[in-house]
Amino acid sequence: MSLHPEVKWAQRPDVVYLTVMLPDAKDAKVNLDPEGVFNFSASAGAGDRHYELKLELQDKVNVEESKISTGVRSIFCILQKAEPKWWTKLLRGDGKAPHYVKVDWDKWVDEDDEPDAGPGDMDMNSMDFSKFGDMGGMGGDMGDDLDESDDEEQEVIKPSAKAAEVVDVKPKAEGEAA
Numbered sequence: 001m002s003l004h005p006e007v008k009w010a011q012r013p014d015v016v017y018l019t020v021m022l023p024d025a026k027d028a029k030v031n032l033d034p035e036g037v038f039n040f041s042a043s044a045g046a047g048d049r050h051y052e053l054k055l056e057l058q059d060k061v062n063v064e065e066s067k068i069s070t071g072v073r074s075i076f077c078i079l080q081k082a083e084p085k086w087w088t089k090l091l092r093g094d095g096k097a098p099h100y101v102k103v104d105w106d107k108w109v110d111e112d113d114e115p116d117a118g119p120g121d122m123d124m125n126s127m128d129f130s131k132f133g134d135m136g137g138m139g140g141d142m143g144d145d146l147d148e149s150d151d152e153e154q155e156v157i158k159p160s161a162k163a164a165e166v167v168d169v170k171p172k173a174e175g176e177a178a
Helices: 128-133 149-153
Strands: 006-009 013-021 026-032 039-042 049-056 061-070 074-081 100-104
Touching: 026 061, 039 074, 074 128
Parallel strands: 006 100
Antiparallel strands: 006 013, 013 074, 026 039, 039 049, 061 074
């Protein structure tokens, strides 16, 4: 019996981002049909367990303009939509998405909040996807390189001399003078 890998997704009007979360995938095969059928298979884990996935996407895609990169921890896909428009959901049909298909909140942009120039507007031909797996996973500790320059501008308030004095308070023994 085949297992299903976790899939994260997000979209822009012109593209769908799919990330198949399967560390150390071997013999990964990805097939994208112009009608919007995404097939994936690979083996991974102890005993080379077999994983399969078939997603019938909401609408048609442009296979020639889509990009797929196989990394160490995941398979990242940028699927070019045949018609630039927002999809109401990832998959066809009226049912709920399977439990292994989740929203990628790191890439998600609401239709109303779409910036003028987002990742979907970038020239993807200049990107080198061969090093994508070296990123160490999308959910890793990405906070190490945060700009902390605003910390230097904060005013330091020094305690007053009176607050800095140390007072030695010991309980007095009975009969001891104060």
